[in-house]
Amino acid sequence: MDVSRRIVLHFPPNITGQPVVYRLVKDFGLTFNLLKASVSPGEEGLLVMELSGEQKNYDKGIKYLTETGVEIQSLSQDVVRDESRCTHCGACITICPTEAFSLEPRTREVLFDHNKCVVCGLCVKACPPRAMILHF
Amino acid sequence: MAKTIAGINEKIRKGKAVVVTAEEVINIAKEKGISRAAEEIDVVTTGTFSPMCGSGAFFNVGHSRPRIKLGGGKVYLNDVPVYTGIAAVDIFLGATALPDDDPKNKFYPGEFNYGGGHVIEEMVAGKDIRLTATAYGTDCYPRKKLETLINIKDINEAILFNFRNAYQNYNVAVNLSDKVIYTYMGVLKPSLGNANYSTAGQLSPLLNDPYYKTIGVGTKIFLGGGIGYVAWHGTQHNPTALRGDNGVPRRGAGTLAVIGDLKQMKPEWLVGTSMLGYGCTLTVGIGIPIPILSEEILRYTMVSDAGILAPVVDYSEAYPQMKPDILGEVSYADLKSGRIKVQGKDVLTASLSSYPKAVGIASILKKWIEEGEFLLTEPVALLPGVESGITFKPLKERPIGE
Numbered sequence: 058m059d060v061s062r063r064i065v066l067h068f069p070p071n072i073t074g075q076p077v078v079y080r081l082v083k084d085f086g087l088t089f090n091l092l093k094a095s096v097s098p099g100e101e102g103l104l105v106m107e108l109s110g111e112q113k114n115y116d117k118g119i120k121y122l123t124e125t126g127v128e129i130q131s132l133s134q135d136v137v138r139d140e141s142r143c144t145h146c147g148a149c150i151t152i153c154p155t156e157a158f159s160l161e162p163r164t165r166e167v168l169f170d171h172n173k174c175v176v177c178g179l180c181v182k183a184c185p186p187r188a189m190i191l192h193f
Numbered sequence: 194m195a196k197t198i199a200g201i202n203e204k205i206r207k208g209k210a211v212v213v214t215a216e217e218v219i220n221i222a223k224e225k226g227i228s229r230a231a232e233e234i235d236v237v238t239t240g241t242f243s244p245m246c247g248s249g250a251f252f253n254v255g256h257s258r259p260r261i262k263l264g265g266g267k268v269y270l271n272d273v274p275v276y277t278g279i280a281a282v283d284i285f286l287g288a289t290a291l292p293d294d295d296p297k298n299k300f301y302p303g304e305f306n307y308g309g310g311h312v313i314e315e316m317v318a319g320k321d322i323r324l325t326a327t328a329y330g331t332d333c334y335p336r337k338k339l340e341t342l343i344n345i346k347d348i349n350e351a352i353l354f355n356f357r358n359a360y361q362n363y364n365v366a367v368n369l370s371d372k373v374i375y376t377y378m379g380v381l382k383p384s385l386g387n388a389n390y391s392t393a394g395q396l397s398p399l400l401n402d403p404y405y406k407t408i409g410v411g412t413k414i415f416l417g418g419g420i421g422y423v424a425w426h427g428t429q430h431n432p433t434a435l436r437g438d439n440g441v442p443r444r445g446a447g448t449l450a451v452i453g454d455l456k457q458m459k460p461e462w463l464v465g466t467s468m469l470g471y472g473c474t475l476t477v478g479i480g481i482p483i484p485i486l487s488e489e490i491l492r493y494t495m496v497s498d499a500g501i502l503a504p505v506v507d508y509s510e511a512y513p514q515m516k517p518d519i520l521g522e523v524s525y526a527d528l529k530s531g532r533i534k535v536q537g538k539d540v541l542t543a544s545l546s547s548y549p550k551a552v553g554i555a556s557i558l559k560k561w562i563e564e565g566e567f568l569l570t571e572p573v574a575l576l577p578g579v580e581s582g583i584t585f586k587p588l589k590e591r592p593i594g595e
């Protein structure tokens with residue numbers, strides 16, 4: 058069974074020099090979609106990613122991360138749409154880098170596919186009625 | 194027998210008027226044939242829901258005890274400044290007004306989360322609004338300071354007066370530069386990264402009456418969820434703009450000034466709007482009924498997205514520098530397909546005007562008329578047409594002498 062989860066990884070300063078993500082891919086066959094990264098040598102690092110793969114490999118990968126000293130949190134940040142404010146204009150459609158917004162061809166209403174959203178936040182300020190909200 | 198507005202109103206009163214939307218009429222008239230459709234259909238309803246900066250509202254807040262002369266003073270509604278250069282307790286709030294302490298584009302691009310349009314939306318929603326004022330004081334208006342909550346249901350008048358709305362056609366905005374630009378046409382990505390447009394196309398009021406044969410001063414309309422009227426032609430009204438063989442302008446052309454009692458409008462159809470890096474505005478819902486008095490008028494309402502062309506304009510250089518260059522023309526059918534070709538490149542399109550809301554407005558207006566609640570009015574004066582020779586002039590700058 059495949060799983061796909063959005064996680065936040067905190068790297069202690071002593072392991073920011075290690076190719077941790079490479080090992081996730083190479084040793085456990087996992088795929089990742091990087092949502093946010095802040096890594097500087099010698100400082101604590103932060104990676105936000107969507108990690109996907111077979112459940113047993115995913116579990117092994119997480120075990121590996123924990124053993125290496127990486128602290129793991131599930132992603133609590135999320136972009137949601139306030140349906141009462143959305144006017145279905147469509148300004149968000151070409152702004153979103155992952156094509157999470159699309160038009161329903163018949164009604165021309167704007168659909169928001171939450172699963173495609175990578176929480177980059179670009180739509181939040183580009184939405185004219187401010188219907189997209191970043192939750193922490 | 195030629196149809197008249199009085200005759201159509203008679204049918205509306207009896208609940209017998211045949212009303213269709215500007216979207217529905219396209220196929221109905223094709224199926225029935227123009228002459229039969231012109232006989233059967235009484236009214237075609239249109240709709241548009243777009244950011245319209247030429248919007249604002251007058252308020253008469255009533256006289257305090259003792260009196261204060263707001264006129265000539267400084268007045269804020271929820272920290273948004275209003276215009277006071279009028280009578281003692283009348284003020285005008287513009288849709289694009291911003292709080293004095295808004296950083297604007299000092300931190301670029303500015304967010305512009307709250308401005309005049311948002312105050313209007315909250316006012317219409319029935320929320321209490323903070324009025325703060327300072328005045329210079331006179332013998333008859335001695336008070337110099339006022340801080341109070343006001344509510345739309347308590348004040349004497351709240352009048353929406355939009356001096357330029359419902360643009361007849363508009364630019365398609367793109368960006369040829371190599372950096373992101375933030376415009377009133379939305380965020381434009383570099384190197385033709387996207388194309389934004391902003392009219393309802395085949396549903397838009399003035400695109401269905403291209404020569405202003407029925408829409409004139411005094412025409413009763415759907416405005417912000419309530420009833421309004423066309424007050425005048427809007428500013429920048431440009432009837433002599435380039436037109437296609439079907440009469441439909443291929444550039445921004447006619448505009449409307451509209452007015453109505455804000456107290457009976459709804460926040461759903463007047464939405465405070467923020468354009469990143471540009472400013473605040475008000476998104477306005479307008480619907481206009483077109484009486485089908487002749488085959489010619491019906492034919493105009495049959496216009497479809499494929500028959501409406503709009504110019505593609507570079508907002509990184511041509512627009513700001515007032516250069517007339519366009520990058521070509523595209524139809525609304527092209528725009529609504531999701532991609533257009535500009536300079537040989539496929540460009541994804543997005544709208545700033547809500548088509549589902551425009552459909553909603555045309556449908557509500559249709560229902561009002563079918564149910565006999567909304568009668569049509571005869572315009573008391575027509576809008577300036579092609580024959581007026583009116584054009585949209587740039588500012589001629591002249592040095593101010595010593």
